[in-house]
Amino acid sequence: MTIGQIAVEDVSKRFRLERNRPSSLKEALLRIGRSRDVDDFWVLRNINLTVEPGSFFGLVGHNGSGKSTLLRLMAGIHRPSVGQISATGRLSALLELGSGFHPDLTGRENVFLNGAMLGLSRKHMADSMDHIIEFSGIGEFIDEPVKIYSSGMYVRLGFAVAVNVDPEILLVDEVIAVGDEEFQQRCMNHMNMLRERGTTIVLVSHNAVLMQELCDTVGWLDHGRLLELGDPTSVVGSYLDHVASGGDNTLTTRD
Amino acid sequence: MLTISPAVRKSTNLIYNFAQRESKARYKRSLLGWFWSFANPLTTVAVYGFVFGIVYGARAPITDNGNAQNFGLFLFCGLVSWSSFTGVVNGCMGWLASVSDLRKKIYFPTETALLGGAAANAVQTALEAFVLVVIMAVLGNLSWTVVFLPIALILTMAFGLGIGFIVSVLNARYRDIQYLVGILLNVSFFLVPIVFTIDLVPEHKWGLPIRTLVAWNPPALFVGIARDGVYFLDAPSGAKLLAATGWAIVSFSVGWVYFRARSMEISEEP
Numbered sequence: 001m002t003i004g005q006i007a008v009e010d011v012s013k014r015f016r017l018e019r020n021r022p023s024s025l026k027e028a029l030l031r032i033g034r035s036r037d038v039d040d041f042w043v044l045r046n047i048n049l050t051v052e053p054g055s056f057f058g059l060v061g062h063n064g065s066g067k068s069t070l071l072r073l074m075a076g077i078h079r080p081s082v083g084q085i086s087a088t089g090r091l092s093a094l095l096e097l098g099s100g101f102h103p104d105l106t107g108r109e110n111v112f113l114n115g116a117m118l119g120l121s122r123k124h125m126a127d128s129m130d131h132i133i134e135f136s137g138i139g140e141f142i143d144e145p146v147k148i149y150s151s152g153m154y155v156r157l158g159f160a161v162a163v164n165v166d167p168e169i170l171l172v173d174e175v176i177a178v179g180d181e182e183f184q185q186r187c188m189n190h191m192n193m194l195r196e197r198g199t200t201i202v203l204v205s206h207n208a209v210l211m212q213e214l215c216d217t218v219g220w221l222d223h224g225r226l227l228e229l230g231d232p233t234s235v236v237g238s239y240l241d242h243v244a245s246g247g248d249n250t251l252t253t254r255d
Numbered sequence: 256m257l258t259i260s261p262a263v264r265k266s267t268n269l270i271y272n273f274a275q276r277e278s279k280a281r282y283k284r285s286l287l288g289w290f291w292s293f294a295n296p297l298t299t300v301a302v303y304g305f306v307f308g309i310v311y312g313a314r315a316p317i318t319d320n321g322n323a324q325n326f327g328l329f330l331f332c333g334l335v336s337w338s339s340f341t342g343v344v345n346g347c348m349g350w351l352a353s354v355s356d357l358r359k360k361i362y363f364p365t366e367t368a369l370l371g372g373a374a375a376n377a378v379q380t381a382l383e384a385f386v387l388v389v390i391m392a393v394l395g396n397l398s399w400t401v402v403f404l405p406i407a408l409i410l411t412m413a414f415g416l417g418i419g420f421i422v423s424v425l426n427a428r429y430r431d432i433q434y435l436v437g438i439l440l441n442v443s444f445f446l447v448p449i450v451f452t453i454d455l456v457p458e459h460k461w462g463l464p465i466r467t468l469v470a471w472n473p474p475a476l477f478v479g480i481a482r483d484g485v486y487f488l489d490a491p492s493g494a495k496l497l498a499a500t501g502w503a504i505v506s507f508s509v510g511w512v513y514f515r516a517r518s519m520e521i522s523e524e525p
Contacts, residue, residue: 015523028429072522076362079519093361100361102354105276116272117363119265 003089004053004168004200006074011083013044013069013224043069044224047083051217054198058211058232060239061221067204070221071095071171074202089168089200090118094158103147107138107157110146114161128164135190136160137183156183163190169200188214208236266367273371277350278378292379293386296334300327303450316452316487331387332482333449336407339380340415340474341440346372347419348426348433351521355427358522365518366511369423373416380408391485403484403491410503411477417506420514427524447475473502 017039044066051057059067072078073085075093093100100117101110111132115125133142136156138149146154162170170191191214195201205211211218211232218235220228222242228235281292307313308326315326350372351365358365384404391397426432446469448456453475456466469475476499483491 026431077359077522095360100357102276102357104280109276113272113276114361116265116268117361119262119268121264121268 006051006087008049009084011047011080014081015041055216057202058215058218059204065221066224091169092162092167093171094162095173101146107142132160132164171202173204269367270371273368274374277372277375300331332486333478335383336411336477336481340411342376343415344419347423351423398488400484400488407477407481410499413503413507417510420510424517
């Protein structure tokens with residue numbers, strides 16, 4: 001296993017959608033013996049890919065195609081239903097607004113908590129604190145509970161933490177789009193810097209230009225399947241052609 | 256040389272963070288802070304002491320030198336262990352619920368939240384135990400048997416955590432569990448010899464060996480060992496210690512295995 005590598009081997013992920021799921025013990029007891037109304041929903045099917053250490057990998061696909069689920073599997077939040085997934089190295093993920101923040105804790109406390117989750121010592125986090133505060137531009141709000149933060153502030157702090165903990169793998173979902181132009185530019189610069197340092201980066205975005213500019217490899221997910229994998233220009237190109245041709249993007253739980 | 260694997264260091268660090276958060280959050284925005292952690296057991300002791308000791312005129316059992324013969328103290332000895340047990344069991348459900356949203360967005364070993372909460376609970380229990388020992392020392396009712404107090408409390412904690420692991424996972428699915436557990440704990444309080452002594456329990460009733468059942472259930476064993484150590488100043492019997500240790504080990508291991516097997520599903524609960 002190489003540090004910074006993500007190996008996805010024949011991964012499928014099933015979510016159980018339970019219709020009329022009993023929400024209380026009483027209901028559950030009343031239903032004993034009856035068959036459960038369960039729908040299996042395969043969010044991802046037979047995904048095979050390897051993200052090489054130090055490479056910049058992009059994922060495109062319509063809403064609900066499974067991009068975010070794949071990212072969550074890489075982050076270890078969910079376990080694949082079938083197959084193996086391994087991400088070797090210190091992994092930092094920015095999956096959605098305020099991901100990894102506890103609403104009642106202050107920004108500062110959350111930074112320490114996040115550091116602990118990534119396996120970094122308190123001292124390490126204390127040393128990076130000034131830099132994180134400066135990078136996020138959050139100022140004195142750092143000592144306020146994050147629940148009062150605006151969505152922009154959430155993302156700023158989240159990104160500042162994610163990139164300042166010296167990650168070996170960085171997973172970024174669409175979130176940076178929430179920040180303003182200036183902040184987005186700063187994120188791009190920082191991601192480029194991390195890439196030069198050899199960090200493996202996986203980015204999910206709908207911004208085709210950005211993907212073609214940044215990525216070494218792009219994968220196109222459609223209804224949970226990996227349709228194409230390879231050169232950014234050609235993969236993003238065929239994805240855009242598909243969108244333009246009015247491809248079937250309806251969300252469905254059955255197929 | 257002692258080497259600690261990164262995974263263990265990471266977990267310890269997280270446990271520390273969760274423990275600190277729990278301690279801080281508990282008395283956030285309160286002026287008297289930690290004072291409240293004493294207020295609760297002390298008022299319980301006072302109220303029960305009044306009702307049973309004065310209204311009903313219950314005589315507390317004689318202590319080693321007779322100085323500390325007091326119904327309130329007799330209760331306090333039992334309550335230290337009991338409140339740590341209920342604190343951990345109830346706490347586990349809350350601690351897991353409080354990180355379940357977080358766990359949907361970032362990976363971390365979920366058990367660290369419960370262990371951290373338990374650590375904060377242990378600090379509070381240690382403070383209560385300290386107060387108890389100080390009172391006993393002032394009254395001159397103290398001997399080497401005081402070592403059984405921390406032993407009883409550690410066993411209580413392990414036993415409570417095992418149950419807490421299980422009920423917290425169940426509670427993540429059905430929130431009814433927390434109410435059910437609350438009721439069961441209330442009932443158990445009166446099934447454990449805390450406000451009464453074991454010899455008041457009839458040996459047989461309804462064809463059941465009631466006294467044996469009450470005496471040998473796990474919380475009663477922990478309460479008994481604590482009381483032997485700081486109230487009666489007797490070493491608890493080997494059988495009692497063995498049974499208590501057995502309960503603690505079985506409960507903790509079963510709970511741990513169950514929790515580890517199910518904790519990945521927490522992130523998929525809607």
